[in-house]
Amino acid sequence: MPEEVMRQLNQHLDSLHEPVMRMVLVDIECGFRIGELLRLKLDCLKSNGKGGWYIQYQMYKMKKEHTKPISNELAGVIQEQQAYIRKLFGNNFSYLFCGRARQHSKEFIPEPKLMTSASFVGNLKRLAQQFEIKDQSGKLWDFQTHQFRHTVGTRMINAGVPQHIIQRYLGHESPEMTMLYAHIFDETLRKEVEKYHELKVVNFQGETAELDETILSSNDDLEWFKKNVQARALEHGYCARPKVLGDCDIPDFDGCYNCPHWRTNKTLYQFKRHFRAYQQCFRKSSKLWLAATSS
Template identity: 25%
Template sequence: MSTITRATTPGVEQLDAFVADYILAGATEAARKCRRLGVIGFRRAFGDLDGWNHAPGAARRQVRTEVASFAAHAAVATGLQVDPAFVVTSCCRWGSYVRQAYPAQHALFMSQAADLGFCTKEIGRMWTHLSRIAVIAGTSPAALTPEQYTAARTTFFEHTVARHGGNVPHRSLSTPLFGLDAVMFHRGQAPAPDKRRRWLHTRAAQIDWKHISAGTPVLASTMRRYLDQCALSLRPSSVALFDTTLRQFAGYLLTHHPGVTAAAHVDREHIEGYKTWLAQRPGYRGKPGLSKPTLGMRMGHLRSFFTRIIEWDYDDAPARVPVYATDRPRLDRPLPKFLDDAQAAAFMNAARDLPDPLDRLIVQVLARTGMRRGELLGLTIDAVVQIGTGYWLRTPVGKLHTDRYIPLHPHVKDLIDDWLAHRASWQSSDLLLLDRGRPIPATRVDKAVHKTAAAAGLGHVHPHQLRHTLATQAINRGMSLEAIAALLGHHDLSMTMVYARIGDRTVADQYFKVTQKIESLYAATQPASTPVTLPAEAAGPAMRAVHAEASKRLLGNGYCARPIELDCRYETICESCTMFFTTIEHRPTIQAQRDDATAKGQTRRAEVYDALLQRLEDTPA
């Protein structure tokens, strides 16, 4: 357990000075008499604060109420570091004693916690715990440093857990401490708070490095060295995933193959056993079996681990990589799921009626910008930028290590302005989305979307579906793939082309427009031998554009992104070649090509065809 360095016990003179003030603070003569008796009883039983603080806890708890009250008041007023076990187990009202000693600090804390959105009942519990932490540290709440707060809080938490037999009382302890961490961070007296209560428990399948080092020190050393190197070039979130996989694999080896004490001892048998064990673990929300993406991720992490330690010439490395590429399951690649127009309209109508302003902001930003969930969580308070007369939203560096500007819908701009207007200006974090002073987790975004979908009468809707919906709506209404790629932050058009496959409205409209004309021809009475010829306008302008794009812009191994109005020096590359040969029989075709180039203003292309025509005139054979 953590310990707190004990300060010097207050002297007799300091205690005597406090006694006079303590007795005079009684509201009535009866109260002052009771306090005087408490002082007398305290001196008779303990002598001074040093004797009281070092007396057995049972002896301190058995004294009369007025004696215990004086001792607690004196400890708070003199800044005495009280034994953590006594602070946790005693019935002293530490929150009341600290409030009476520091009324201004209490008022400021109440005001700041309320600014962050906590209710009065929650703030009262947080103040009680903060008072106990301050008493353990031997100082006032306002004088706590981040180091003192962390040490005293850990000590208080551990003693409380021990008092309850190792079980954490969630409602009375974890919830107030969870909120207190956020308030103290913004006050500059605590480190940045975690998004979740990770200090409450550890998953049984993920043992810590302390146990791994005790059982397999060589393997632990190799894995930790590998993770340290990964931390220099990868994101913390990626390193955290690698860390989980390696701890999980090491825990499996400790349990099922205790003889494997180094990475060099791992062979194919151990990988196959781990893969089978992993596949049998419960999956998402208790479903039987892990999903293919999760299983593939774990095996991919292990393959990277063994490949790299071999390439990096680690002493503790196997002769060959025991994890094969085929160990990763082949994943399905279904089309992105999106909301059709009717569903999207119902969803957005439900979003406008959400009672929680944070839910409204989350859903509207996702739906109207097509941002990824991680990008939304990383938005800062200065993300809105005015360029010219319009407003743009600057996304943080996200999944593809790039940032971008997104045109901001006026309604979303109003929501962000309103959110910032109600934000406490003294907070230390510059993140836009904070819930009671704490960065919101990804699950908070999921819940907002699920809540909106339920209100709209839809089924399960994931935040990323809103991104797919925006892209599908855009391509169905004529937005170019280049513009969609810029909006979504894609590296290349290959990522955006998937939305061309699901842009079904444009295809369907053109299909039914053409099939109506075709059906009318089928209905006409004609001899079976007579060929059916459709007029040129039957294709429609959109389908003619598709045909032109497919025939001119589609290459053998990709696509040409050149705008149609621009010339291309390679368009007549064959005709410009010295090995090119033509005869008079091709003159009509060359003449038509020359006329087409002239009509389009492609002078370079026209000159090539002019030269070919002149060559035919000079040498018709």
């Protein structure tokens, strides 16, 4: 889910019925498959004995038990839901989340049965309509059950979490499954590329030389940059000569600093300019000193 949708969802979470709100909070952090979320056992919360918490669940696809660490805040949410279920049903219901009677009622009338995936997502769709939760294009967001899982995987990738950790956390059988989440949102990529080029914004005359907008407009941007720009490494900058212009005919690096395709940052440009002025001054002083000593 786009971050703007997540912000709106978090803003209106308290408008959901409390049991549904807790379900959403669990899925936002854990990214369960919908079958795993609906079938969480009432005693799923486990302590590690050191002040930390784990959630234990049955992996839906691999039919085996699995655990994942959770925050203390989420542990508190689960404890609230445990108390809610025990108050309603005592020991007669063994699941953390229950279904509801009269699906079309505005009230949440709990029943000792599993909630369906259609009922869970239906609550979110109604919330989107009620508060006009929209994406960046202004389109009403269509909530689906798998979106929380995809969002958790993508956020972890974007945060730099190692792939094998994400594989373990999401319960994937193979690294290839985790790679499905290893894409970066356009906005994330844009920020990273702009950050990379943030200091490299002036040409050999000290004039601003920003990259064309199209270079930052798709998920293939970094590959485009490598394939279409010479990217010749220099001591105080880099070469931005497009490959379509052919090979560079400058014989050595010294000529690069007077080339219109040379890029550097403003600090290094000022340093280079001042250093050249210092060199010229030093040469003049040396000539004057040699002239004075020879006479």
